[in-house]
Amino acid sequence: MHPNRTRDVDLDHALAVAEDLAARAARAIRTPHEGGVREKAGPADIVTRTDETIEAYVREVLHREFPDHGIEGEEYADRPPADPTAPHWVVDPVDGTTNYAHGIGWCSFSLGLAAPDGTPLLGLVADPWRGETFTALKDRGAHLNGTPIRAATHTTLTGHLFLTEWAAHAHWPGLDPLLTALAARHCTTRVMGSTALSLTQVAAGRATAAAIGAFHAVDGLPAYLIAKEAGAVALPDPPALDEPFLLAAPGVAGEITTLWAASITSQH
Structure with missing residues (x-):
């Protein structure tokens, strides 16, 4: 085999x-x-x-x-x-x-x-x-x-919720410009303190998007599957270990992917 x-x-x-x-x-x-x-x-x-x-x-x-x-x-x-x-x-x-x-x-x-x-x-x-x-x-x-459960049907980030997690006590590269861009769209950010639980909020339709600075299987892989099975869009898909990772409701995937790409690029 x-x-x-x-x-x-x-x-x-x-x-x-x-x-x-x-x-x-x-x-x-x-x-x-x-x-x-x-x-x-x-x-x-x-x-x-x-x-x-x-x-x-x-x-x-x-x-x-x-x-x-x-x-x-x-x-x-x-x-x-x-x-x-x-x-x-x-x-x-x-x-x-x-x-x-x-x-x-x-x-x-x-x-x-x-x-x-x-x-x-x-x-x-x-x-x-x-x-x-x-x-x-x-x-x-x-x-x-x-x-x-299904991911949200939102078609805009405006007025909705974005979740993220710091890298322990520190911001990860690209996070600050991303938060600035989201704030300009009146998208509210929360940093709650559990990667797995934050990512699953996209699956439940509560958060419109969520991102982390480095994907790890132990706390990311279960939530990734749950979100994908709920219809969320992942970037990259499949996730790359130790690399930034994003989940989004389908209707906002294009909008946040553009912001995400610009924010990550700005740090290199």
């Missing part, structure tokens, strides 16, 4: 396992946080015991249920697939750790399954604080708590 072909995967079973893991993670995240915060790369890059406990449990369950699958996580070393034709999971146990550690109720649990070539097969993003779970299976649509 070609190494980029995935052998048959029971995606319904995989989704059921993912939803059980999300429910457990949501309960852990809602539990009052008590200490256990330490730095990783610097003061603006932190991890808590909750991050580590959730990811360790997720890895244990996934290894038991899908022993041949690989696992890529936020807190522990990657485990490659035992079989090169097997897919791999991506997990961010608490996406928005800084918010979580400071008692701000905007963070998420992100879990996805991808083919050997990186094509997303399953995406889940859970919001513990609002009791919302976004899910998608490839070519089977996107759902919020089991109800189908």
Whole structure:
């Protein structure tokens, strides 16, 4: 079998396992946080015991249920697939750790399954604080708590919402001119603090567009699949690792792509 072909995967079973893991993670995240915060790369890059406990449990369950699958996580070393034709999971146990550690109720649990070539097969993003779970299976649509969702039908950025995330504590190259251009169109920007949760707001039709300075699979791939299955436009498509990434409602894709291209170009 070609190494980029995935052998048959029971995606319904995989989704059921993912939803059980999300429910457990949501309960852990809602539990009052008590200490256990330490730095990783610097003061603006932190991890808590909750991050580590959730990811360790997720890895244990996934290894038991899908022993041949690989696992890529936020807190522990990657485990490659035992079989090169097997897919791999991506997990961010608490996406928005800084918010979580400071008692701000905007963070998420992100879990996805991808083919050997990186094509997303399953995406889940859970919001513990609002009791919302976004899910998608490839070519089977996107759902919020089991109800189908679609990207917004807006045809202009004006009067609507754009979400983004900083690169930890810093603006990413191209962000400032993009925000200036959006403001000139009376498009309101919010920086909420969870990449996965912000991107899924485009899928739910709440935000008209969202962008990040660097795409990472653990917190971006599940939301990317959910948004695509909800009809959103992605740029680039598929995403490029560690490169800027944009999601938009179809009706504003042309407008924001023009602003996006000019902003990124201005930084080079």
